Amino acid sequence: MKCQRCDKQAAFHITDLTGETVSAVHLCPNCAKDYLEPQQAKKVETSSLMGMLSKQLKVGQTAEQLAALDQKVCPICGISFFEFRKQGRLGCPHDYTFFHEELEPLIVNIHGVTEHKGKTPKHSSISNEAQMQLIQLRRQMNEAVEKEDYEQATHIRDLIRQLESGGRE
Amino acid sequence: MKVDHFPNPVGPWMRGNGPQSDIVISSRVRLARNVAEFPFIMRCNEFDRANIEATVSRRLREMPVASTCNYFNVATLKAVDRQYLVERQLISRELSENQGARGVLVDRDENFSVMINEEDHLRIQVMRSGLDFEGAFQQIEALDDAIDEKVCYAFHSQYGYLTACPTNVGTGMRVSVMLHLPALVLTKQIEKVFRSLQKINLAVRGLYGEGSQAMGDFYQISNQITLGRSEYELIKQVGDVVPVIISYERKARHFLLQDSRDDLQRQVRKALGTLQKAGQISSEETMHLLSKVRLGVNLGLINDLDIPTINRLFVYTQPAHLQKMRGSEMDTTQRNKARAVYLHSQLELPSGDAPQS
Ligand SMILES: [Zn+2]
Ligand SMILES: [Zn+2]
Numbered sequence: 391m392k393c394q395r396c397d398k399q400a401a402f403h404i405t406d407l408t409g410e411t412v413s414a415v416h417l418c419p420n421c422a423k424d425y426l427e428p429q430q431a432k433k434v435e436t437s438s439l440m441g442m443l444s445k446q447l448k449v450g451q452t453a454e455q456l457a458a459l460d461q462k463v464c465p466i467c468g469i470s471f472f473e474f475r476k477q478g479r480l481g482c483p484h485d486y487t488f489f490h491e492e493l494e495p496l497i498v499n500i501h502g503v504t505e506h507k508g509k510t511p512k513h514s515s516i517s518n519e520a521q522m523q524l525i526q527l528r529r530q531m532n533e534a535v536e537k538e539d540y541e542q543a544t545h546i547r548d549l550i551r552q553l554e555s556g557g558r559e
Numbered sequence: 560m561k562v563d564h565f566p567n568p569v570g571p572w573m574r575g576n577g578p579q580s581d582i583v584i585s586s587r588v589r590l591a592r593n594v595a596e597f598p599f600i601m602r603c604n605e606f607d608r609a610n611i612e613a614t615v616s617r618r619l620r621e622m623p624v625a626s627t628c629n630y631f632n633v634a635t636l637k638a639v640d641r642q643y644l645v646e647r648q649l650i651s652r653e654l655s656e657n658q659g660a661r662g663v664l665v666d667r668d669e670n671f672s673v674m675i676n677e678e679d680h681l682r683i684q685v686m687r688s689g690l691d692f693e694g695a696f697q698q699i700e701a702l703d704d705a706i707d708e709k710v711c712y713a714f715h716s717q718y719g720y721l722t723a724c725p726t727n728v729g730t731g732m733r734v735s736v737m738l739h740l741p742a743l744v745l746t747k748q749i750e751k752v753f754r755s756l757q758k759i760n761l762a763v764r765g766l767y768g769e770g771s772q773a774m775g776d777f778y779q780i781s782n783q784i785t786l787g788r789s790e791y792e793l794i795k796q797v798g799d800v801v802p803v804i805i806s807y808e809r810k811a812r813h814f815l816l817q818d819s820r821d822d823l824q825r826q827v828r829k830a831l832g833t834l835q836k837a838g839q840i841s842s843e844e845t846m847h848l849l850s851k852v853r854l855g856v857n858l859g860l861i862n863d864l865d866i867p868t869i870n871r872l873f874v875y876t877q878p879a880h881l882q883k884m885r886g887s888e889m890d891t892t893q894r895n896k897a898r899a900v901y902l903h904s905q906l907e908l909p910s911g912d913a914p915q916s
Contacts, residue, residue, distance in 0.1 A: 419843045467598045481602035483713040483721045503787030506719025511712045524596040
C-alpha cells in the first residue's frame with residue numbers, strides 16, 4: 391500500500407479519531423511523523439473549540455452584534471473577546487465572570503453542565519478583589535515600563551508589594 | 560541544576576511491574592492550576608512569566624516533599640536536555656518548546672512532576688506503573704494540598720478551578736491510561752472500541768504519550784469532561800472502562816493465538832530479527848517493531864526477553880536518550896546507526912538460541 395501523502399511505501403496505518411467519523415489513514419514513516427506530531431493535534435483541538443464557539447455565536451446574533459462583541463475587553467487583563475476567539479485561551483481568572491454570558495454556552499457544549507463539583511481550595515490568602523487588583527496593577531506597571539515612565543512604574547510596584555504582603559502573614 | 564541521568568534507568572511508572580502491566584503501561588493523573596494574582600499565560604509578558612517562575616518555584620521548593628525533588632529551569636536547558644525530559648514524560652512537548660521563563664519540579668523517583676508556565680501556571684502530574692489510579696490519586700491530592708498551602712489558586716465558586724482554556728475548567732483534572740493494544744489493532748477491532756469510548760465522553764489518542772512522537776499500538780484514554788464531576792467520579796469513569804478494554808484485548812490475543820499462531824509467531828520473530836540485525840533504524844520503525852516484540856513476549860512466543868527490558872528500550876531508543884548515552888549530539892543518520900548498535904547490544908540472545916522461523 392502506498393502512502394496517502396507521497397509515493398513511498400505506507401508503513402503506518404493510523405486510526406484517525408479526531409474527526410466526526412473514524413477513518414483509517416495510511417502513511418509512510420515520514421508523513422506519519424508529521425501527522426502524529428502533537429503540535430498539530432493541539433491545533434486541531436483549539437480550532438474545534440473555536441469552531442464550536444463561532445457556531446454558537448452565530449445563533450441569534452447579527453454581524454454587527456458579533457463585531458461589537460469582539461471589541462469587548464476585560465478591564466482586568468485587557469484581553470478582547472476577539473483575542474480569546476482567535477487563540478482559544480483566556481487572559482485572566484476574571485474573564486470567567488466578565489465574559490460569563492458568552493462563555494456559558496461554550497462550557498455547556500464542552501462539559502454538559504456549568505457547576506463545579508468536587509474539591510475546593512483550603513487556603514485563600516488573598517481576597518478576590520485583591521487578586522483582580524493585583525492582575526490589573528501588574529498590567530499597568532508593564533504599561534508604565536513600556537512608556538518608560540519609571541516613576542509611575544515604581545509607584546505601582548510599591549502598591550503591588552503592599553497588596554501582596556497584606557494577604558500574607 | 561543540570562539534567563543528568565536519573566537514578567533509575569526509567570521512571571518506575573515505565574518499569575512494567577504494576578497491575579495488568581502486560582496491557583496497561585501507566586496510569587496518570589494531572590491537575591491544571593493557576594495562581595490567582597497573575598494573568599493567565601496568554602496575557603503575560605516576559606517580565607510576568609519570570610515573576611511567576613521565580614515566585615512559584617521558590618514556594619514549591621519550600622514544601623517538605625521538595626527535599627526529594629530536583630528543580631530544572633527549563634528555559635536555560637539545552638534542547639537535548641529538554642527532549643530528554645520529554646522522552647521520560649516528565650515535561651510536555653509544549654513546555655519544552657514554549658518561550659520564556661518556565662521550569663519543572665521533578666521527583667527523583669519520577670513518580671510526579673510539577674510544570675511551571677505550561678498552558679497554565681501549574682501542571683501537576685503523577686504517574687504509576689500499570690493500572691493504579693488509587694495510588695496516583697492519593698499522591699496528587701496530597702501534592703495539590705501542599706501546593707495550595709503555598710500559593711493562592713484561581714478559583715470560582717461556580718466554575719471551580721479556573722484554567723486558561725475552558726476545556727479544563729472545574730476540577731482541572733485529566734485522568735489517563737496508556738494502553739498497549741496490538742491485538743485489537745491486528746484484529747481490526749480498535750475502531751469499534753474507540754467509537755464506543757467516544758460516546759461516553761472519553762478521549763482516545765493513538766499516540767505514545769502526550770508530547771512524544773513515539774508510537775506503536777499505544778493508545779491513551781482520558782476523560783474529556785472536567786466540570787461537574789468530582790475528582791473521584793472522574794477517576795471512576797476512566798477506571799471503570801479500562802478493565803473492559805483489557806478484556807477485549809485479552810480476547811483478541813487469545814483469538815490470534817488460536818486462529819493464526821504461526822503467522823503471528825513469524826511476524827513477531829521477523830520484528831525481533833529486524834531489530835537485532837538492522838544497520839540503521841528510525842525511532843518510528845523501532846517503536847513499531849518493539850510493539851510486535853512486546854506482544855510476542857506477552858503471549859509467550861518469545862521467551863528470552865522480559866517486559867521491563869522492552870519498556871526500557873521504548874524510552875532509550877528515543878533521540879535524546881541515545882545522545883545522552885553517547886555523550887554527544889548526533890544528527891538523524893548518526894542516531895539511526897547508534898540506535899541499531901544499541902538495539903543489537905540489548906537484544907542479543909544467548910548463543911545457540913538465535914531466532915529462527
Ligand atoms: Zn509519505
Ligand atoms: Zn481578563
